[in-house]
Amino acid sequence: MSQLVTALSGGQVVSYVEKLIQQKREREQQPVCAYIYDLGALRERAQRCVSSLPDDCSLFYAVKANPDPQLIASLLPIVKGFEAASIGEIRTIREVSADVPIIFGGPGKKDAEIEEALERNVMLIHAESLHELQRIGWIAERRQQRVAILLRINLRRTLPEASITMSGRPTQFGIDEIQVPEAIRLVQSLPFVQLEGFHMHSLSNNLDARLHARMVATYLQCVQTWIQEHSLSIRYLNAGGGFGISYTDLERRFEWNDFIEELQQVLEDYRIPGVQLIFESGRYIVAHCGYYVAEVIDLKTNHDQHYAIIRGGTHHFRLPVSWQHNQPFEVIAVDDWPYPFPRTERRQTSVTIAGELCTPKDVLAHEVHVEHLRIGDVLLFHIAGAYGWTISHHDFLSHPHPHFYYINQT
Template structure:
């Protein structure tokens, strides 16, 4: 956090334009993800779901660390291949076009996740035309019951996967098609699960269902994709998913329930990148309307859509900035609840609601934490045609403070400590 604040304060010393930037701590990203890969059981692999943050620098940083990438479009596959030509890629998502399937095959994806009977037939048709046999996983929409989570993709009617009751028929279909081979199942049933023990139980349920189908249909399974779904606690940043407990319970469970010779894939996105990213937005104005305090910042939900998308108040801290260039008094608010909003012409442009602040002034910077996933990537960037934020990638090495952003470098002497 200190290096993030240092960069903000240095930038405010040297620039007159209001600050608006995504800032990424690359050292934290590498350490966080490396530990997750390193501590997984030997029968598991960790893939990065590029949809969470497809910035070129993020993909390149993760390529030497993760076991592979998960893509949900041909565009994402191309981004991955530009950064890592040989790394394993799995391709999922509903509504794949023929162009995407053909492109995925041409770009050597390892597995295609088939979302429907029709998609199985189309993959087989395209593969047959090319004289190939394409490995597929059948994505299953389980009937449940499943644990509670912020988003559910299974256990209820959704556009994702094949209804569990239809799986036997689709297996029989695939077994009669020479150009596809069912190598396993894809279970991505929920998103943002914060309970480590329940997540292990969920994966155990996946193993039981896969083992049952393998036995019934004589399938030689290689892969079980357990999806992502590991969550980030935006409400209480100090109480995150208990990875150590998850690993402690996961290994023994897999030994009991996972079919022999099956590799378990995890395709995490949010959990890998959220904590390395920050969204910094300068306060442009403070006002009180109908007895409520508002801070209007440079930027908004067109750049950081996650709070509006998830309908939550995103955690932030106020970074005091000393610089004040105007000849009149600087407005401030003290010991009050404040709602942080952006520049859009809609009352829905809210980033944080009724959050207590001890002090906030025009010209200070509001720093939103855990903004490294589903922030810029899902935002409607050009609504109202405001300028895009800067994207700053902070690098750190022993005896060195620097950053890589907008082709500029910052001398270490320009850094100041924030206390």
């Protein structure tokens, strides 16, 4: 179930949740469980990012972070295009727009996916290996259709540390840097494949903004060398995304303005004329626009540790247990108590927030301090807009799915 509402801003989310709780209590006697997306806040954040980028830079939204069509539609007039990591994501994007630019990435593209991507008029395909490049060329020639590609390269040089590292060490992503000459020769031998540039997405969730810009300088220097050594004429360097979000230290953040300031200097020093610099961001754009709401259905003490059991859990929102962090939340007090017996509560103590699944791993926050928490109160989890619902094991134990609500500030 989904619902679209209008005229609320991100700062009014708590008030909106309180009204939602009241409405649900009046209509049905079921615990509250929902995702809420603030589309106005999403558009505002994306617009700030796009507006501040230097000339010859463009921002694509990495759909893997959250492929909700409402979010894609909200971003459509703001971002340059969308980066998809599967044919399913491409289909979702095309349901929203028939012609918006799409970049197709991912390390395991199947022949049928490449075929359909060409039918759906993708802008660029990231070639992740020599074998994949050969298959792209074979399919393109059979179709008599020219294909624009970027070679995804796994660099061998030292790169910054981040939550997830996909380059600078052995991984399943991209073509080894030492194979770049072979890859270029191969693509030049394929009559229906056009090398439009390179893709280097080395890090995910990096919080050091200035170091991130200097990493882009490394990319530019590498590409400049390949252009000179192989007499290339290219149009794009895709520097990936990887702009980080901290879920544990809310004072720590990726300082976008610092990144832009440093990037301006990088481009003054290393800009490649005629080459557009692409960034494909997901988490950084959508994480803060999403909330997960779950009602406390039980409070219990087990082996001297306090637990709050919620309607929901990791089958809806797997990110906290996947990344092993405590998801930040606030308590929304609900005074209504429908039962004739006393209401269990906890004051000034540590509580573990656990879900309704039959596994001890179903935990969204471990031993976190609460001032006052009662059965029937509702938890509002923040920073839940990215890698939440779609990375979760929805149907484990066949519990009902959450509702979805959209705040649409116009």
